[in-house]
Amino acid sequence: MNYITIDSKRVPIEGEKNVLSLIRKIGIDLPTFCYHSELSIYGACRMCVVEDERGNIFASCSEQPRPGMVIYTNTKRVQAYRKMIIELLLSSHCRDCTTCQKNGSCSLQELAFRVGVHAVRFLNNKKQLPLDMSSPSIVRDPNKCILCGDCVRTCDEIQAVGAIDFAYRGSETQVMPAFNKTLAETDCVGCGQCAVVCPTAAISVRTNVTQVWNAIDDPNVRVVAQIAPAVRIAVGDSFNIAKGENSFGKLVAALRFMGFDSIYDTSFAADLTVMEESKELAERLEKNEKLPLFTSCCPGWVKFCESRYPEFASNVSTCRSPQGMFSPLLKEYFKEKDAEEGKKTIVVSIMPCTAKKGEILRPDNFTDGKQDTDYVLTTQEIIRMIKQVGIRFDQLEEEAADMPFAVASGGGKIFGTTGGVTEAVLRRLATDKNYKNLEEISYIGVRGEDTLKEASVMLGDREVKIAVVHGLAATAKLLDRIKANEVSYDFVEVMACRRGCIMGGGQPPFAGARTRKSRMEGIYKVDTSSNIRYPDENPVLIQMYDTMLKGKEHKLFHRNMQH
Amino acid sequence: MVEQSYYNKADEIIAEHGTTQKSLIPIIQDIQAYYRYLPAELLTYVAKKLGINEAKAYSVATFYENFSFEPKGKYVIRVCDGTACHVRKSTTILDRLYKELKLSKEKHTTDDMLFTLETVSCLGACGLAPVLTVNDEVHPSMTPEKVSALLTELRGMES
């Protein structure tokens, strides 16, 4: 076995690519700004420096472990260096922590505390730059950027969008879109993955908390909430609840306490999506046209397709996303009541997603020319609201969502992870709705973290070829291969975020491998503990299709394609 | 907005270098050499032709000192402030030029678009320090007086 010695401990090398991983393996949380296991190594922040036995200093994130190495992670020298590096960063950073979006969850703030910077000896003479508020999803505050490049690499390497990059050089360097345009003028899809990796408030999620509080305060407004599948297994992260645990019931209770009038489960609408999308797939398969059918429930992907692969735009399902189906349905549902009570219904959807904030503004998602969803709050924003009120979330009694939209199948709930939509559609299309079949579908190969998963099923006598892909870079690669006729599929599920919505841009960040795993497991646990597993067995839905929804499916559930 | 002829010129230059990312810098160098600046629209255009994100192309163009999105004057004067020139008082030459051309560290080009003033660190003619170039032509052993004479000469060529 090969060993290296870290702070006098012998540590076996087990395929680790860098010294940093070995240091972390033995439980030392070495500070870093620019290292992310999923991104290329950049080596810019120099926080991870360590010293070897000869007094050489090097960055552990970019050093290969060599057997016999002897390193020290906390000598006086490296401590002093880290401290100076933070002091230098702070010296050109606008330090209004108390009023900062990132207050309390900021790596810079945390590390400044950890390494013990108590004074900054340099004057901040950097020019204050304006914020970019053009995107409905994220806000850029260049004054808080420490140039770690995490966002740039994420947007490029993981998302293949490349909306932002470095500009200029030296101490003039900034991260910005080309020609310092606003994000709205770029191909940014609003996935918020840059905000997830950003250690500071230089890129943060655009928040709608104030508007929602105002609506709640308004007696003439009925505030209706819908909660997306992925939210329930991440919201507990910030409240001492075991990772991946389903906190739906507690969240409902919290929302009621805060003053939301009605609370529903978006999974219900996910069942609707499954119904509509399956129908669409069946039709296209029959006519053998516009295949593959691409899923449409991820607005990040839809936008990416439109800007980068317009040739596939008509292959994307015309279905709205679950959020997009649910809101007009809710407004339809409350229409009469609103008239009676002289109220106005406002739909607030609680989502893991920042792109959804943009989706609701798209005219093709409007019904009768009007915006359906009024506000999108991300998981993080709802956490902030819960904290504002001071609710002891972990001690809440679970409550149920409001009827009639509290019923949802397990199929609708697994939408929150990659492969979920596909699995739900397959359940819908399965002719034999028994338990064994459920199991079989789950093993078909659409679950798991691989960026591209392929499967095929027989529908009648036709083989349906399926691909499930997540992360837009992986998607782009796949599309290029489809374009080149190297592969062909009938159905392709695309989620812009790696691993799907459980890792959406609005979820609590700092999700390491363990968190990611437990979120995914959490989602599937929600499914197995559901009474109904097949979307088409949702009784409320079946009934509604026959009554209230009759003839309105197209208007309410499909995108308005003339836009 | 630039005229169509600019895009045609860009096409010509692109055709010479090919459409991979390694051609980006040579292409925009040639565009800049031709127009004496890099029209922003053409950078976007080249990025598209090369299949590079616009933000990436912009990031490359702003990294290197030689690219300028601002049109430059007819005479680009570059004063060397390399070591050899600096120790032989190149700053007095720069100061004189700033003064005579009414330019500054922030303002590089005269309003009549005749002169652009830049500094450069070493032109490799250190033996002749202090040195400046006018559109790549080297002027050796400069003094503030010679600078004034040079400007008079250049202006004279205009009228």
Added chain:
Amino acid sequence: MMLNTREDLRLYRTQSQNKMKKEDCRILICAGTGCLAGGSAKIYESLKKMSAEIEGVSLEFGPEAAHVGVHQSGCHGFCEMGPLVRIEPWNYLYIKVKEEDCEEIFQKTILKGEPVERLMYQQEGKVYPQQETIPFYAKQTRLVLKNCGHINAEDIEEYIACGGYEALEKVLFDMTGSDVIEEILKSNLRGRGGGGFQTGYKWKQVARQPELTRYVVCNGDEGDPGAFMDRSVMEGDPHKMLEGMIIAGYAVGAQEGYIYVRAEYPLAIKRLKIAIKQAEEAGLLGDNILGSGHSFRLHINRGAGAFVCGEGSALTASIEGERGMPRTKPPRTVEQGLFAKPTVLNNVETYANVPLIIKNGADWYLTIGTQGSPGTKAFALTGSVKNTGLIEVPMGTSLREIVFEIGGGIKNDAEFKAVQIGGPSGGCLVTRDLDVNLDFDSLKKLGAMIGSGGLVVMDEGTCMVEVARFFMNFTQNESCGKCVPCREGTKRMLEVLERIVAGNGTLEDLSLLEELGDVISATALCGLGKSAALPVLSTLKNFHEEYVEHVEEKKCKTANCQAMRTYIINPDLCKGCSKCARNCPVDAISGQIKEVYTIDSLKCIKCGACLDNCPFNAIYIAG
């Protein structure tokens, strides 16, 4: 003409040599950047015109019909004396030649072989007719620069006539790739780009890689302000470098090479293009060179204004069309360099050494220079020496020899103070270091480095704090901005230095400089940052009292620091003309017409306008 075999090349060489020998008189007009700037093109034109009229005519000095060859050569390294004209076979060197001088040169020297004494170099009253006897040249060992100034850089024939491409021939037909690597290894050739890394070892590592597509890259970025040896090689003897690169390609199995030249060297780019074209036409570059089966192509990339692109990984990134930001290593360039393929990256001068080693053998090479650093090194000698220019000396030559013998001592017979070696990444050497051998290892011990080879000599009138500020300003400007210590740290160091030269520094600032310098040197990502603080740290060490004087007494002995100057009117010289007072922007000068004026030093903003304007030179500066 296409040379298809080794014999073709040999035949061609003989022909070329005969052609050159036929010239009884060779006039070489320097056409390096410097001399061209001095008007050498016109001199060339007129000497050519005069000579054309006598072509084939029997002349007095020759027994047979003589031929006069008029050629443009590359830089001789003595640019300050330019434009230079060298006339063989007498090896006369005429300096500071003007167009008007051509007639006399032609009449006396060309037609009669007589020297024109007034155009010759003189030192301490002595006239030096032959170039080789001028002290500046006499003490040099010009191997790499041998052809520079002596042959026409735009003519491959002349290079071949002087033994060019002999080494390539030997390599292609008598040696295997690993033989070449072994020979280079044995010669202990160390990289001339600054690091002094063993070239043979680098090549060996590339040759060992499993990946078979490999590249050879030449670093001609030469960004060190005040250094121009690579420029001279590229302009004066481009084929030597090309030959080195082709040999490297053969040794490591690469078929493609890139030359990265900074954009500030348009003439070098032009000459390289010509050289590549001629080599291709001669079959010395391209497919199946001389029928050997080895193929090699070369591309030229122009820099775009970023000093950091001299760093290996930034340079390859730049060729790939990216921002020139250094990246972390591993992987190293030899494993994944250009286009992520194994890459040999060497400096211009390093490649130019290769043909010499191959032709004469590693054993010969080891007899030159020191044991640890064999061979010669070119230095750009500038600053306050009598003879500035480009020199080549054996490694291990002492600073004293360079400054006082080759350089002719300090200008205006001032006192020697220091030498900045290695430019912005180097340190300063002081009087006590004058006898140190200049080689890689000895300098490292002193906390300095050869770097690219810039030698800036400074006399007693130089303020070392201001020099440190100057270099820090340069590095800060050129930092790529990637890593925190360099991006933010150099900015802060510069601020502190600016504060000190503005007379606002404190003693704490000096320790802050040391602290910052230590952090940046230890933690920066690439060589630029790692060495950025060196000029400051080394002046702080060697001239501590000068710093202290600046911060404690707010005094700059040398009066270099503008803010600390005192402008004084010498009452003996002042005629009371009032011109100074009228030019003072802050009304700091008062007095009565025709009486002595005085400056209120508290009001004075040290702009210097009064001094510039006094018609009687009555105003002087005190430190």
